[in-house]
Amino acid sequence: MIYLDYAATHPMTPQALAAYAEAAGLVGNPASVHGAGQAAREKLEEGRARVAATLGIDPRTLTANSGGTEGDNHVLLGAAQAWQEQRGKAGHLVTTQTEHSAVLAPARWLEKQGWQVTFLAPDRYGRYAPEQLAEALQDDTALVSIHHANNELGTVQDTAALAAVAAAKGVPYHTDAVQAPSVLPVNLNDWGVTFATFSAHKWGGPRGVGFLYVRRGEVLPPVMLGGGQEGGLRAGTQNTAGIYAAGVALTHAEAVREATFAHLSHLRERFVEALADLPDLRWNHPPDASPKVANLTLKGADGEALLMNLDLLGVSASAGSACSAGTMQPSHVLSAIGLSEADARSSLRFSFGAATTEAEIDAAAAALRQAAAWSRG
Template sequence: MIYLDYAATTPLDPEVRAGMEQALENHGNPSSVHAFGRKARQLLEEGRERLAEALGCRPRELILTSGGSEADALALYGVALARGRGHLVSTQVEHSAVLLALRNLERLGFAVTLLAPDRYGLIYPEQVAEALRSDTLLVSLMTVNNELGTLYPVRAVAELCRARGVLFHTDAVQAFGTVPCQVEELGADLISIAAHKFYGPKGAGALYVRKGVELFPLVPGKQEQGYRGGTENLPAVYGMGLAAEKAVAVLPQESKRLLGLRERLEGHLLALPGVELNGHPTLRSPKHVNITAKGADGEGLLLNLDLLGVAASAGSACSSGSLEPSHVLLAIGRSREEAKASVRFSLGRFTTEAEVDQAARAFAEALRRSRDDGWRATEAAEGPGWR
């Protein structure tokens, strides 16, 4: 089976797994004062420090969470509820964790503006500037789109917001470990990440909070400086630190390797009739390839891919099983039928050229099986494309 769904989750790195074993063996509570607790606290803070070093921030600027969705929620609810009222700006193509939080804030009386993307999924700083109001509290713009891979002008938007006295949050869950994501590079006041997107364990994430930013705690308690109560997941946090450290160390060469694989896969897929790329052609993550196969039955396409030994997805893993087409693809102008006939391939650390070639052949066969007779006739007349 060829795994090309790294944007949904990455395999746990064997070195990270080995490093987590010592944390698993320690059953102390990091908040306890006895020897077991002190050892647990030492490991917890070591994981936090490794993560902080990878992000380029201070350890105390990190609030440990259960993952990216909780980090997003803490950023949005935390800022909004600390202020009590006001206006928030985001986009139509954010992750569902952000969009659903904003919907809930609207129900609580906050005003929300969602910016529309262009056909590549891009949002421009000028759009943000036009949307800002005197009561705008927060702008939230993801670093990399989780479905398309499109890169956003995060630094420019961060500078714009700072000049206007507005807090800026970026969901960097899909970005960290794939593109440079240090705090000073992004310029954001709040940054969300999740360990399982960079070869760490599931169930661990973090929210970077720039010093001086006030948040309303969603889970009251004494842990995490009072911002997130509950006993920390020690093995997962320690593994997240190890994974972040390695992700940053290998990023320069790995990013270049992934870009080569991405271009190779794109070349194969786009040579097939009726297959079109979604997302920006160049301003895109090196691991994302999202395509629409016109005339194909989307469900049949994915099922046939799976039967042929390739794991891919129709979009965000958080929306899997949904009969509704991707909100991201609809926002960039795809019809409901086209959105349903779209597939996201995402490459990773263990992907090889041979797997890319084999996956492309499997896709060509899955496409043949999932198209109606009219498209088969077209394919026969115009040629079979790449095999």
């Protein structure tokens, strides 16, 4: 199998697997005061500290959770709750049309609760300008939520510039940065964001482990009540082995990040060149996108058929659409940047990792040609 779906999930790295096995043998609850509990606590905090060091922040600002979806929901719903408790009424939220569903779903839920939500429209490549955000802000804007790197297009936002616009108006700024670590540089202090969300399985750590950054001094209600773990922001016994493995995986990924970036850039360029003469092909990702992602449209081909044919040929990729209730729905991201419904249904995303080889890229390009021929009849 040629695995080219790293944006969906990165296979656990050997470093993460070894770290997980090491910490999984610890028997103590990290909240316990006895020696076994403190041994587990030491591993948990080492994992957190490793992640925090890579992100350029104090470990005490980092809450361990289950991943990006939980973190995004926590920020949007928690910030809305805090606003309403303080002011006694709903406010205004700014987000974008190309966010992950983990942001869009709670934003739309808030709309039903009386909140006003502005969904910024992207340019051709999924980018948002600081001036655009400035025009959208209102006196009652409670939160801005704009992703850093898009999961379908790889588009990278100027998060520091956007966060500065919000800060000038005193508005908290959240970024879903799930797709950034291990490929793109991340320094949350330089970005100036209030909140940020991360997911370990995107950088080769275990699934079901993530992190929420809350800047010192900011107030966010807890997502769960109970024993008061994670500074009171998230109750429940922590996944010691998962958090430790996530930290080890990210430490290793950061050590080779620049080399990984160069490798992925080369692979994507090779992939684009290998398909240069394929008829009716359009590339959707911007030239300066994260090199992890290549998004294309094959006019006249059926995306679902392309995926099935690629799978038969031993290539794992993903469609530029989400599967809902067994029906392929056009990607909201591709629709937002102007693709027709037909073209959105004819789109695929290929995403690469450090372990991807040139031979796999060449084989995937050949497989796509064959899959396209089959799909078009």
